[in-house]
Amino acid sequence: MNDENEEEPLTPSEAGKFGLSAEKKKKLQRILLIVAPIVLTIVGAIFFFFFVIKGPKPPEEGEVKQPKGKEHVQLDSNTYLDVDPITVGLSGAGAKREYLRMDITMRLGTEEESVAVLAKMPIIKDTLITFLRTLRSTDFNSSNSTLYLKEEISKRINKITAPIVVKEVLFQEITVN
Structure with missing residues (x-):
């Protein structure tokens, strides 16, 4: 087998x-x-x-790298425009009268835009005062309300300054007394 x-x-x-x-x-x-x-x-x-x-380095600040064959383009610098401090009485039912003091700065693209917005400053201040008088002291209790306030102010200013766009509203001071 x-x-x-x-x-x-x-x-x-x-x-x-x-x-x-x-x-x-x-x-x-x-x-x-x-x-x-x-x-x-x-x-x-x-x-x-x-x-x-030795890896690729990020472009320097203020420059945008273009596709091959094109040169670097310098971005516009920012211009800041200060608004005079605004003091308004806040609305409320309390016996104690409360006031808001606000100091803001607007960020714009160029000096020419700054000059054009400066010409409309009386209208901007009137709009801000009218809007701020509708607020109560309780509207400033959280950081979310501050962000909302920034957005509302930006929206109202941009309506007045159109076609110029205010890139950002910066708070220098917010005091509620």
Whole structure:
């Protein structure tokens, strides 16, 4: 019942002829344990040097990088226009009269816009005073109300100064007495 196709198992000495011996395997493992960390360290150092240290640098502030073949374009600088401090009495049912003192600055794009907005300053101040008189002292209790106030003031000023856009309204002082 012995078929000619059946293979007999190899003895350890015969197996050594076809594969690596145990000694050679251990020697190869030792070499790999020493060489692999060194190679990984070198590859990591090269990656760090070329992609982290020498990587692309962000454009300088005030410049926008254009597609290839075009030069850098300098952005317009900001201009700030101070509004005289405004003091108004707040609405409320309390016996004690409360006042709001507000000092704001507007951020504009250019000097020309600043001059044009300055010409409309009496209308801007009238609108701000009218709006601020409708507020109560409780309207200033949270940071959300301050953000809402900024947005409302910006919206009202931008309606007056159109087509010039006031980029931002900055609070210099808000005091409720």
